[in-house]
Amino acid sequence: MKAKPGIETIQPYQGGKPIEEVQRELGLTDIIKLASNENPLGPSSLALEAGLEAVAQVNLYPDGNAYYLKQALAEHVGVASENLILGNGSNEVLQIVGETYISPHDEVIYSESAFVVYMLVAKVCGAKSIVTPMRRYTHDLEAMADAITDKTRLIFIANPNNPTGTMVTKEQTKRFMEQVPEDVLVIFDEAYYEYVGRLDYPQTLPYVEEGRNVIITRTFSKIYGLAGMRIGYGIAKPELIETMNRVRQPFNCNSVAQAAARAALKDVEHVHRSQRLNASGKVYLYESLDQMGLGYVESEGNFILVHFDQSGQEIADALMQKGVIVRPVAGYGFPNSIRVTIGKPEENERFVNTLKEVMSEA
Numbered sequence: 001m002k003a004k005p006g007i008e009t010i011q012p013y014q015g016g017k018p019i020e021e022v023q024r025e026l027g028l029t030d031i032i033k034l035a036s037n038e039n040p041l042g043p044s045s046l047a048l049e050a051g052l053e054a055v056a057q058v059n060l061y062p063d064g065n066a067y068y069l070k071q072a073l074a075e076h077v078g079v080a081s082e083n084l085i086l087g088n089g090s091n092e093v094l095q096i097v098g099e100t101y102i103s104p105h106d107e108v109i110y111s112e113s114a115f116v117v118y119m120l121v122a123k124v125c126g127a128k129s130i131v132t133p134m135r136r137y138t139h140d141l142e143a144m145a146d147a148i149t150d151k152t153r154l155i156f157i158a159n160p161n162n163p164t165g166t167m168v169t170k171e172q173t174k175r176f177m178e179q180v181p182e183d184v185l186v187i188f189d190e191a192y193y194e195y196v197g198r199l200d201y202p203q204t205l206p207y208v209e210e211g212r213n214v215i216i217t218r219t220f221s222k223i224y225g226l227a228g229m230r231i232g233y234g235i236a237k238p239e240l241i242e243t244m245n246r247v248r249q250p251f252n253c254n255s256v257a258q259a260a261a262r263a264a265l266k267d268v269e270h271v272h273r274s275q276r277l278n279a280s281g282k283v284y285l286y287e288s289l290d291q292m293g294l295g296y297v298e299s300e301g302n303f304i305l306v307h308f309d310q311s312g313q314e315i316a317d318a319l320m321q322k323g324v325i326v327r328p329v330a331g332y333g334f335p336n337s338i339r340v341t342i343g344k345p346e347e348n349e350r351f352v353n354t355l356k357e358v359m360s361e362a
């Protein structure tokens with residue numbers, strides 16, 4: 001049976017290898033995973049307790065409208081519940097956006113080396129991908145604005161971007177939004193929002209408040225440490241949310257995830273601890289990479305793109321043989337780089353020491 005046009009050109013998504021798989025394949029026991037930008041501290045204990053309590057009632061379907069989580073999120077974000085849509089991870093929200101708004105042959109704009117799911121959504125919807133070049137590893141919003149035609153329906157912006165860790169600024173975003181026609185939808189994917197410390201990071205909520213066709217996506221997978229729960233959300237004007245809710249599966253967010261996410265919002269200290277750990281780990285990794293003479297891209301997220309004079313896949317394979325899982329990123333156009341998630345101090349040290357070993361053996 002032939003799939004619909006475009007599907008056969010999709011390469012299956014390659015996530016970071018799970019620890020269990022590496023254990024099974026290599027017979028190793030002492031493994032660290034710095035491959036999927038997960039929170040090394042794990043989830044908040046409040047989230048864990050709430051999740052465990054909710055497990056007792058999994059015979060019941062979840063609240064398909066996630067009333068309580070939406071209320072908590074509305075307060076947290078500073079919007080109304082009507083401005084929120086929940087997803088099975090923010091990935092699902094991106095997919096719902098595509099399914100709701102993209103018809104075959106529409107044009108979808110995203111940047112080269114941007115988060116891979118934009119390409120997947122565009123292909124699955126039969127859209128024409130318009131891929132703009134990056135400038136210094138960063139989305140070039142001028143090039144993206146120039147790429148708009150009367151067929152453009154949707155523009156994806158990852159801010160910060162994965163795997164480069166770079167961000168577009170307030171000023172660049174303002175100029176860009178002045179050029180985007182009212183009927184073009186702009187997605188600001190802010191999966192790493194809580195990690196960004198820069199003052200020139202754009203606040204995109206005002207675009208939603210002004211009634212622009214803007215959808216902001218955020219997630220509980222990163223700083224909240226709930227990646228395995230699969231829960232994320234979108235923020236948009238009620239008209240867009242109401243339309244997307246027609247496409248969303250009725251019970252797309254499970255009850256355990258809803259309870260855990262709600263509790264996670266209350267644990268502000270866990271978020272702060274995670275931010276501090278990330279900031280200090282980043283400094284340590286920058287210094288270590290500098291000492292090793294390796295190039296890297298300064299990151300606003302919880303991961304760093306590191307460059308080598310040789311294949312990143314080979315480096316990642318050699319690290320994995322020694323129990324350190326990182327992410328090769330050739331698929332993003334960086335054949336000689338890897339992406340490493342910032343871990344706990346002992347994990348960062350193990351990564352650096354193992355990398356030194358691997359490079360001395362190469």
Ligand SMILES: Cc1ncc(COP(=O)(O)O)c(C=O)c1O
Nearest residue numbers: 089090091115162191219221232
């Ligand atoms: C830029 C970006 N957006 C979205 C996601 C999706 O995250 P989730 O579906 O777990 O919310 C990720 C995950 O790696 C990401 O890096």
